[in-house]
Amino acid sequence: xxxxxxxxxxxxxxxxxxxxxxxxxxxxxxxxxxxxxxxxxxxxxxxxxxxxxxxxxxxxxxxxxxxxxxxxxxxxxxxxxxxxxxxxxxxxxxxxxxxxxxxxxxxx
Numbered sequence: 846x847x848x849x850x851x852x853x854x855x856x857x858x859x860x861x862x863x864x865x866x867x868x869x870x871x872x873x874x875x876x877x878x879x880x881x882x883x884x885x886x887x888x889x890x891x892x893x894x895x896x897x898x899x900x901x902x903x904x905x906x907x908x909x910x911x912x913x914x915x916x917x918x919x920x921x922x923x924x925x926x927x928x929x930x931x932x933x934x935x936x937x938x939x940x941x942x943x944x945x946x947x948x949x950x951x952x953x
Contacts, residue, residue, distance in 0.1 A: 846950040847873075852931040856940040863930045870923040870948040872897060875916075879942045886935030888944055893928055897921045923948060 848870070852861045877888050889901040898916050923929055931946070933939040 848948050848950075850929060850931075850946040850948065852933070852944045854933045854939040854942040854944075856938040861931065863928050866923050866925055866927045866929065868925050869951040871951055872917050872921065872923065872946060873949050874947040875902075876945045876947075877902065877942070878944075879939070886933055886939050886942055888942070889932045890944070890946060891930045891932065892921075892923055894930075897923070922951065 850862075850864050854861060872890075875890070879886055885903055887901045887903055890897050897918055899918055900916070902916055929946070931944050933942050933944065935942075
């Protein structure tokens with residue numbers, strides 16, 4: 846089973862979802878989109894507060910990173926019971942930034 850977790854950021858918003866993993870998953874891809882300004886933004890995906898990426902991903906707004914699957918820590922799993930969150934920061938704001946994380950069940 847595949848799922849897509851989505852976070853949409855607006856300036857000043859701290860109301861972004863957290864996702865509970867009801868089974869074991871592995872990340873298979875990620876799309877990051879920004880639409881306002883020309884500032885660089887930093888995106889990180891977290892499992893129980895710790896990053897699942899080798900390093901935070903940087904993006905100039907108005908650009909799209911279609912697939913950062915190679916940026917995940919080798920063998921990283923999103924274990925059953927873990928909480929998945931996402932952060933986005935930028936010196937010009939993050940308004941209009943959307944992150945989609947594609948995950949696949951490890952139990953099928």
